[in-house]
Amino acid sequence: MIPTARPSLGQEELNAVGEVFSSGWLGLGSTTYEFEEAIKRRLGAAYVVAVNTGSSALHLAIEAFGIGAGDEVIVPSLTFAASVQAIIAAGARPVFCDVDEDTLLMDAADVERRVTPRTRGVMPVHYCGQPCDMDRLLVLAERQGFAVIEDAAHAFGSTSRGRIIGSFGHATCFSFDPIKTITCGEGGAVALADGEAAERLRRMRLLGIDKDAWRRQGQAKSWWYEVTAPGWRYHLPNFCAAIGLAQLRRLDEIIARRRAVCLAYDAAFGELASVRPLRVNYEETAPQLYIVKVPADARGRFMEFLAARGVGTGVHYLPNHRQPFFAPYAAGALPRTDRVAGEIVTLPLYTDLTDAEVGTVVETVRAFDRMVARAVCATPTRAS
Numbered sequence: 001m002i003p004t005a006r007p008s009l010g011q012e013e014l015n016a017v018g019e020v021f022s023s024g025w026l027g028l029g030s031t032t033y034e035f036e037e038a039i040k041r042r043l044g045a046a047y048v049v050a051v052n053t054g055s056s057a058l059h060l061a062i063e064a065f066g067i068g069a070g071d072e073v074i075v076p077s078l079t080f081a082a083s084v085q086a087i088i089a090a091g092a093r094p095v096f097c098d099v100d101e102d103t104l105l106m107d108a109a110d111v112e113r114r115v116t117p118r119t120r121g122v123m124p125v126h127y128c129g130q131p132c133d134m135d136r137l138l139v140l141a142e143r144q145g146f147a148v149i150e151d152a153a154h155a156f157g158s159t160s161r162g163r164i165i166g167s168f169g170h171a172t173c174f175s176f177d178p179i180k181t182i183t184c185g186e187g188g189a190v191a192l193a194d195g196e197a198a199e200r201l202r203r204m205r206l207l208g209i210d211k212d213a214w215r216r217q218g219q220a221k222s223w224w225y226e227v228t229a230p231g232w233r234y235h236l237p238n239f240c241a242a243i244g245l246a247q248l249r250r251l252d253e254i255i256a257r258r259r260a261v262c263l264a265y266d267a268a269f270g271e272l273a274s275v276r277p278l279r280v281n282y283e284e285t286a287p288q289l290y291i292v293k294v295p296a297d298a299r300g301r302f303m304e305f306l307a308a309r310g311v312g313t314g315v316h317y318l319p320n321h322r323q324p325f326f327a328p329y330a331a332g333a334l335p336r337t338d339r340v341a342g343e344i345v346t347l348p349l350y351t352d353l354t355d356a357e358v359g360t361v362v363e364t365v366r367a368f369d370r371m372v373a374r375a376v377c378a379t380p381t382r383a384s
């Protein structure tokens with residue numbers, strides 16, 4: 001079976017982890033700080049704080065901007081549950097918005113309609129690696145006085161109008177989980193423009209322990225510490241950062257291969273009647289997922305047809321406003337999300353996918369399309 005995703009790992013990653021093992025310092029330490037510096041340089045970001053998952057990156061970013069009880073954060077329903085749980089974990093209320101049907105990106109016009117006096121944040125999700133309309137969202141945020149917390153779990157290496165995602169905006173949250181563009185095994189990071197917010201984030205990732213106070217006293221009493229804020233154990237350990245550093249060195253090659261696969265799929269599927277790719281600008285997108293739409297009544301058959309021929313598929317995502325735990329937060333119709341939710345299918349996309357495997361996926365999808373076309377032709381019309 002060709003899976004939908006898998007990490008691209010080799011000797012470089014293994015050597016990097018081996019070095020951390022030999023050092024005996026597995027937890028938060030110099031490799032983590034080195035990884036933060038490397039991301040900062042790559043993105044051109046003012047501050048970068050590395051954490052243990054993309055989910056904790058989102059949670060801490062919301063906390064760092066003081067968003068909590070009584071506040072609202074606007075988020076697309078069509079995202080991973082992590083985006084929504086992060087808002088709820090901070091004590092705020094998720095307000096679901098709709099997406100554009102061609103790109104599945106947050107619809108900025110719908111965001112504007114959902115702003116209230118309680119809105120303290122908006123969470124654009126750079127779905128599949130495509131950049132949301134950041135300019136429009138940042139202007140709106142400026143006007144209304146709220147923060148833009150980007151869920152860039154899919155978008156490490158993507159750009160928006162020539163600027164790399166994470167180099168501008170308020171807080172950009174990345175995931176380095178096993179199937180992301182680059183991985184730490186598990187990991188995440190927040191890129192920020194505001195030094196004070198970055199400092200709050202650093203404190204919160206390590207149980208609210210004040211490092212400055214620690215340093216002030218550290219000389220005299222190495223065991224002394226001060227807890228000055230709420231906090232969690234969310235830091236990125238050295239052994240995960242080591243994998244991330246090795247992956248970061250290969251980022252250009254990784255993005256190039258993933259783009260080539262997506263462009264090959266786009267070229268092959270452009271003319272099909274039953275299978276439609278999203279409208280993605282691959283000049284700006286470091287692709288994380290490849291998604292097609294099929295008619296809702298054919299999706300189950302499509303996925304079974306591919307599985308029977310050794311091609312894995314998935315669905316990213318089930319809309320959150322339909323999830324039992326999130327449904328109480330749902331308010332107002334999300335017609336485009338509801339429509340596309342039944343149509344989307346994720347096809348295999350990963351760095352080490354071979355040309356032969358791409359060929360198998362393409363031929364299998366084409367075979368399904370021919371079968372659907374034959375079935376439509378064979379269906380007797382009223383006149384016949």
Ligand SMILES: Cc1ncc(COP(=O)(O)O)c(C=O)c1O
Nearest residue numbers: 053054055080082153175176177
């Ligand atoms: C859109 C989105 N947001 C957030 C996350 C959470 O990242 P992590 O798995 O590193 O916690 C993911 C991971 O799949 C994701 O796809």
